[in-house]
Amino acid sequence: MTQILVLHTSARRDGSLSREYTERLVERLRASHADAKVVIRDLGAEPLPHLDETLLGGWMKPAEQQNEAERAAAARAAGLVDELLTSDIVVIGSAMYNFGITSTLKAWLDHVLQAGRTFKYTENGPVGLAGDRKVYVVTARGGRYQGSPLDHQAPYLKTALGFIGIDDVEFVHVEGQAMGEGEAAKGRAEAEESIAQVA
Numbered sequence: 001m002t003q004i005l006v007l008h009t010s011a012r013r014d015g016s017l018s019r020e021y022t023e024r025l026v027e028r029l030r031a032s033h034a035d036a037k038v039v040i041r042d043l044g045a046e047p048l049p050h051l052d053e054t055l056l057g058g059w060m061k062p063a064e065q066q067n068e069a070e071r072a073a074a075a076r077a078a079g080l081v082d083e084l085l086t087s088d089i090v091v092i093g094s095a096m097y098n099f100g101i102t103s104t105l106k107a108w109l110d111h112v113l114q115a116g117r118t119f120k121y122t123e124n125g126p127v128g129l130a131g132d133r134k135v136y137v138v139t140a141r142g143g144r145y146q147g148s149p150l151d152h153q154a155p156y157l158k159t160a161l162g163f164i165g166i167d168d169v170e171f172v173h174v175e176g177q178a179m180g181e182g183e184a185a186k187g188r189a190e191a192e193e194s195i196a197q198v199a
Helices: 017-032 053-060 068-085 103-112 154-163 181-196
Strands: 003-008 037-042 089-095 119-122 125-128 134-140 169-174
Touching: 003 017, 017 089, 017 134, 017 169, 017 181, 053 068, 068 103, 125 154, 134 154, 154 169, 169 181
Parallel strands: 003 037, 003 089, 089 134, 134 169
Antiparallel strands: 119 125
């Protein structure tokens, strides 16, 4: 059975294009994976705590030295890693905020980029352990940033996911949404065409 992990990260519930087009992409994937189990994690509605001393203590202290909060934080992160590693496909809805990803998505990455689970250090440098899965990222953007020096969203996600061994990353961009209705309609049409090409 194929498992699809869906991450919604937009702070908006209504009118969010990253949510809308993420759902369209998931519908397309379900059409080609009839047995798919879809797991939805809404980081916008239920954000994770930011990386803090408690989580670091849960990772770095011996078990007998951890307090209850540190054990709970480590268990939460372990559950998120398990959710990622048991998924064959990951779909990330990523609105662009201030040229980058949402803080909710950054918090998720801070939980799942975990030494010993999704990557390891070797004498030749870090090695990713979370490969063998496909990631789709649906972005929603007010302007047109694809290929621009102002796009700190797609390059960062490629780097972070690549660090844990995920190199098969495909983007669907909904661009130009604050540039007038003509440009916004063009951006939506381009995104629809990208989704239609997804196998």
